[in-house]
Amino acid sequence: MAIYSKEEARKIMEKALNFSKADACEVNLSGSESGNIRYARNSVSTAGHRSNQTLVVQSNFGKKSGTATIDEFDDTSLEKVVRRAEELAQLSPENPEFMEPLGPQTYLESKTYDEAMASVKPEDRTQVAADSIEPARAKDVTAAGFLNDSSGFNAMMNSKGLFAYNKSTNADFTVTMRTNDGTGSGWATREANDLNKLKAGEASKRAIDKAIMSREAKAIEPGKYTVILEPAASAQLIGNMFGSFNARTADEGRSFMSKEGGGTKIGEKIVDERINIWSDPQHPDVPSSTWSGDGLSRKKMNWIENGVVKNLFYSRYWAEQKGVDPVPFPSNGIMDGGTATLDELIKSTKKGILVTRLWYIRTVDPQTLLYTGLTRDGTFFIENGKIKHPVKNFRFNESPIIMLNNLETLGQQERVNGNLIPYMKVRDFTFTSLSDAV
């Protein structure tokens, strides 16, 4: 079993540190076990089990550092790996941006592990696939899906007294249902740290309904439309926006977050005042690690408050240069929602498009955060508060900054890729061409 307890991990890492003769030494130990099943054409295709564990040792002499790893943990191997890291450190050029390891830190309690998830068997995964395939077949629909469950741990210790440990479990399920006449497609996703909360069967039903509803889509003119974006549709655009929340690139003048004439956009209003985005590793619906890979403590943090940029990420080096506290990259994102359900959002829409998800999103212009991509697996025309008919997929060219400025209504939140994102109604979303893809 590749998963070590906190005490087992501590013992191995202490042994490694005792061998160190460098100015400082830092070790990271991790391991994981994961299982998956993949199905398509209403039958299972590939499935597997993966197991791995690693110890990474970083030694430094002044600003010269070296790194080595090993996957055997007896005394001889531990000493060998420490010596190797030290030899490499002595050979390396000085890195003026090297930061000494951090001293002891205090971390919040982590809520990322579920015991039941750690004991999933092949038969459990087969059942998830069967519960998806059977209802599909009954409705003349073809199912393709994927379930991956994993458990793992990460631990860190250094010669300055820092110790961190986190154990986590996770399960991800996605399913695509296609009607057998090839004209309809629906998709749904579920994820959880706890297998009982996954509800894969419910997701399959939703995808089947969407596939049937989306048959024989009509083409409508591309242009600017009011859109209702399901959380899976907006999550990646919002995530991409956070790629520019890096203080250093902003200060250097090569980011959307760079201010004209110099500096960053901290304190500037960049989106609608109803937009609040924050992160919290202890959030019960999206728990995540309470420390970052370089040992910094992760806490609740506001990024956008009432449309105003509150914080950017600062690496330890850049924080020192700027005389501020370092801010680690968050491990989740939570965007405040409203109370409206999807049905209510549709009811309040005179003319618009409902978007299930967006696909193949790529940067077009990093200066304006312009992205392109396409709608997929369920795109519908709404008229006078009702879904009128499915529409052909569109290509969009849009910026999340413009999208969040054109906000009409916020709806309820859903978990997507470890984040909580609300349903959103947005005006003037830019579709630039039609796609024949189903």
Next chain:
Amino acid sequence: MKRRDFVQLAGLGAGAMMLPSVPIFGNNITAEQLLTPGMDAALKKQMADVALNAAKSMGATYADARIGRYLNQYVFTREDKVQNVVNTESFGIGIRVIANGTWGFASTNSVDADGIKKATEQAVAIAKANAKIQIEPVRLAPVQGHGEVSWKTPLVKDFKDVPVSEKVELLLSANAAAMENGANFVNSALFMVNEQKYFASTEGSYIDQDVHRIWPTMNVTAIDRSKGKFKTRQGLSAPMGMGYEYLDGIASEKIEGPGGVKLYKNSYDMIEDATEAARQAKEKLTAKSVEPGKYDLVLEPNHLGLTIHESVGHPLELDRVLGYEANYAGTSFATIDKWKSKNFEYGSKVVNLVADKTQVGSLGAVGYDDEGVKCKKWDLVRNGVLVNYQAIRDQVHMLDQNESHGCCYSQSWNDVQFQRMPNVSLEPGNEKYSVNDMVKDVEKGIYIAGRGSYSIDQQRYNFQFGGTVFYEIKNGEVVGMLDDVAYQSNTKEFWNSCSKICDKDDYRMFGSFFDGKGQPSQVSAVSHGSSTTRFNGVNVINTGRNI
């Protein structure tokens, strides 16, 4: 490994945002470990046989074992600083079985008899559990057992024999050249990959392969602080299936394109390209914004390669066509009925597209694929007509063919192998025809070099591509640089607008280390060769916005 882990490994923080997303697989090791020979072939055979025998005794009707040692080195720099030198090693075994007519797979880094037996048990248990919902048993195309054979990437300089200091010096010299020529920032990196993989199957193959790849990358940024504007120009290198000799910058491998753009075939001059990158990044800051409309596009191979990848390579993967990728990468417009008709016009008559796992210097070149099939070259589109797909052993029977195309691949011992794109290339034109001849024939057009933004739908109809540099062509002359250019088209319409292809003297390869497919997602390295090619009357949009 996910991007987040990469950022941590590279120690880059901010700088990583400027680099391609790199899923590095493996553990950090010291430089001298890279030179340590791995497990010898006799021992690997012994270990593989443990898996094959265990699988058979547990009721498997077929089994293969892949023992992999992946040795990679990455050097990251920015301006005058070395950010990190990373050596990684990953070693383990992946075991794939068919039991009760169903696939099962398990992998472990415990490469001893006990670890291997345990993983084999897991693979067989998974296969048997899943057999309960299997509709049709797996059918494998016959393959000849090759006995004990080996293959190695032909190379002149193994990256592992080149001192780290030489690599660092090259990158820092390139960075200095860019800074001296007006760049504000430069990030550069060298990615060097060595896959030592051993394949054994119950059909009598024991195949030892040593695969090398290299990729120098760079991003050069110019800034106009007063306007809060920045522009980036990527390097015009290609990742190659070559040794360190790719970085020799041999003069005979250089080509000059329209607008004075300096281009490279099988040898890359990184310092020269850095100098040009700085000049062009600055020029982009004030370049004319494109007028949207229809243009004749003259596409340079380092640009066209990505368009080939997305609009030809992916739609002709048989697993996509059949629906095996429906839940992730998508399906394909190039359906079986179109192929069966024998008259589906994928492109104009001049379009010939070939798949090739043997092309020297390409990223996809190996002797045998990851299920022991000897590699080959075959036609996908001939004289514009769709003639074949890319398929592996458990798929070809669905095409009424009985020979695998030999394009099965796994990114590591830790992942299951499946159908991956071979090198897919556009054949050069037969008549003598240079890039300058081509530009002379264009009344209103744009010359595009280098890769840029790319996006295509899940059935590969509608796409939008940008580029690295754009030059306006008016009445047969290049008149200046353009910016904010992207073209939107439909695959069939686009390839049918292909009017002229330069000859073989202009042929060169584009490539990617990170073609993604599958669940769990895996990357694969693939090249795409072509000569400069013209497409008539393509829709160009302006991507400039004011926020």
